Amino acid sequence: MQWLRSAARWGAWAREGRAAKGGEGAGPYADSIWAPARSAAGQRRVAMAELQQLRVQEAVDSMVKSLERENIRKMQGLMFRCSASCCEDSQASMKQVHQCIERCHVPLAQAQALVTSELEKFQDRLARCTMHCNDKAKDSIDAGSKELQVKQQLDSCVTKCVDDHMHLIPTMTKKMKEALLSIGK
Numbered sequence: 110m111q112w113l114r115s116a117a118r119w120g121a122w123a124r125e126g127r128a129a130k131g132g133e134g135a136g137p138y139a140d141s142i143w144a145p146a147r148s149a150a151g152q153r154r155v156a157m158a159e160l161q162q163l164r165v166q167e168a169v170d171s172m173v174k175s176l177e178r179e180n181i182r183k184m185q186g187l188m189f190r191c192s193a194s195c196c197e198d199s200q201a202s203m204k205q206v207h208q209c210i211e212r213c214h215v216p217l218a219q220a221q222a223l224v225t226s227e228l229e230k231f232q233d234r235l236a237r238c239t240m241h242c243n244d245k246a247k248d249s250i251d252a253g254s255k256e257l258q259v260k261q262q263l264d265s266c267v268t269k270c271v272d273d274h275m276h277l278i279p280t281m282t283k284k285m286k287e288a289l290l291s292i293g294k
Contacts, residue, residue: 157264161271165235168275169228172282180289181220187293188217219292227285235274242266 195201195209246263250256 158267161267165271165274168278169231172278173224173228175282176224176285176289180286180293181217181224184217184220184289184293188213216292220289223288223292224285227281231274231277231281234277235270238270238274239267242270 191213192210195206195213198206198209201209242263245266246259249259249262254262
């Protein structure tokens with residue numbers, strides 16, 4: 110299921126980034142604040158970034174499980190029962206049965222597209238926010254600020270991004286549940 114694969118990307122962030130960069134903790138933002146640092150102070154930055162990433166990942170995973178349990182499963186059951194009823198029509202041609210089954214699959218496909226789209230938008234917004242933090246840190250370094258001060262600013266900025274986006278999850282969940290209910294009707 111496409112939406113589930115999209116949701117699974119949240120769990121795959123760190124694994125993909127580490128494998129691609131050959132390093133620990135790279136994640137999808139290998140060139141941003143999520144990137145591993147090499148200094149001792151940088152190790153704290155990596156831990157902070159990974160902690161923030163884990164917070165978001167756990168919240169999104171919980172949301173996806175809730176959507177799947179409360180909405181998507183019901184839609185899957187309806188789709189399978191509808192498809193089975195298409196096959197019971199002994200007078201229908203093979204083409205008619207296939208068209209009937211395709212019609213039964215439309216609501217679930219719409220639901221999958223909705224969840225995938227919302228997750229991608231959320232991920233993109235969070236990425237833009239963290240990239241903004243990274244840009245501010247680079248500007249501060251270029252302006253001559255001390256490295257430790259910049260790292261503290263960066264940690265604070267990333268934490269604010271995550272906090273802001275964590276507060277969006279309940280609204281996003283409600284919006285998706287309402288949309289899924291309207292699709293299921």
